Amino acid sequence: MILIVTHREDYTADFLVNILNQRNIEYLRFNTDCIGLKHKISFTTKNDTEIAIDGISHFDSVWFRRVKVPTISFSSFEENDFYNKDYQSFFSNLWNTLSTNKWLSNPNNIYKAENKIFQLSVARKLGFSIPNTIISSDSKEIQHFSKENGEKVIIKPLYRSRFLADGKEKIIFTNNLKTNHLVNDSFICFPMIFQNEIEKEYELRVTVVGEKVFAAQVDSQNDLDTKLDWRRKTLKFKAYNLPIEIQELSVKLVKELGLGFGAIDIIKSKKGYIFLEINPNGQWVWIENDTGLKISDAIIQYLS
Template structure:
């Protein structure tokens, strides 16, 4: 696509990202100029050159790539999707790679943030929103129901929590606080740690002591909900994975047996989720809820860069359109404001 066309939309994500492909195809269909770039292209497939002097006061330059460059000052919207980390030569020592990574982060981070652009989502906002203690408090402040939750590295505290839940007629589940993918030390492959029911007998005092664990009172499910919020637009998918015992706890274990349905949330829940995304400084959020058998909506978590394309395929939810509308509309406004 021509670099002379405006406005410019920057899509920052990894090279293989089927979800981002949906947006790229839609921009191509609309003949809207955009650049898809991954930080992992630096330095092998990307160069950076930028300068500033006392006369101008603005940075000039570009991120140069063989296929297409990104001119500083020409970006109007940025979709911070899932870029990978900088990839440095293997011959560097660990300390040299750390130094190079920090220098590259400082350069790219500063120059990208100087762009007068609309972000979906701003990196620092995404990073903050990923912390589950912050998510849960923010959801509660918006009147959303949340599960009873404990974060601890004390086995005694965990056992007491499990006993209290059992007395109240509830099981307890364990889930990760951050990354759910871990590397198997034997195979070297990534494995997912799914949400799982846990009992007192399952607890390993030594393992819990090493790192904080998140435990929650299990919430009875009629359906799991994946709610995708783009600005003030809300798209809700009902997910029924009750065909398997594991799927009842975590639908990700049973994709082959899941059934989907399109749902409309009550206005008060929908409005609260839009406000929650805004409170967290986000323009996009993928939110997991539980619809209980007695029709209550319980907030579980929000992912600032969560997946949604498979729901568009299953249910025809126009999420791609909403994302492209937001990025294109903001870019047009930015461009008009700069030239108005």
């Protein structure tokens, strides 16, 4: 049986679950925000250390998608903070004790691979070209870096670019570094990623599932709004014939990070292929819908 770890609002899980239902493949969808409402967790050390989810103590494979804590209202910030931290500790214990033959992917490796500094160092070690990069809050260092790169520098967050505000998901897009940023102490008050701006021909999303590689191209340079960050608009992706050496590097990177899945962002420039980052648990349904690339089949095959 496949265990799917997710939450009620995960449309990517919905997409795959529909296919599993059509093919009569056995699975348990574990919506972590429904613990206590729908799902029951039990822990015992009677014979051996064992955790069961809805009475099932072993799964053939686990597809780890997303985690949400069940919503409970508290009267103070401190109580809410304690509740969330205690739940995160519970989840950590759960993943490290759960009995399974295979993860896609192990959450401990996912969380480690989300570290963008770590990603870049591993990618370069394997042979990827990467942008000139500094991560700093030192305005003098950033000014020097900007001059070295012809005043063409981009900024992006060190952690995830998506966050919730007033119940809605917001995105911090990649932006240009401007002169007024360098003299604004309130702007450069914590470490951010600064990279040389690379002249693009187009951009690629390379999705890796085990040994299989699915490459999709987006023509981000045809619109001023999407030149720096294609996420500013809904653009159509198309299947792309990725050179075999970049395919092999992509598979090596995912393996080196201890993952079974990775969504890699790559720039195609006149000088070649430039690695930007890898999302170890990225979205992919829109890629399949746009291109017809059967990423879902590869995921099901991996888990089965």
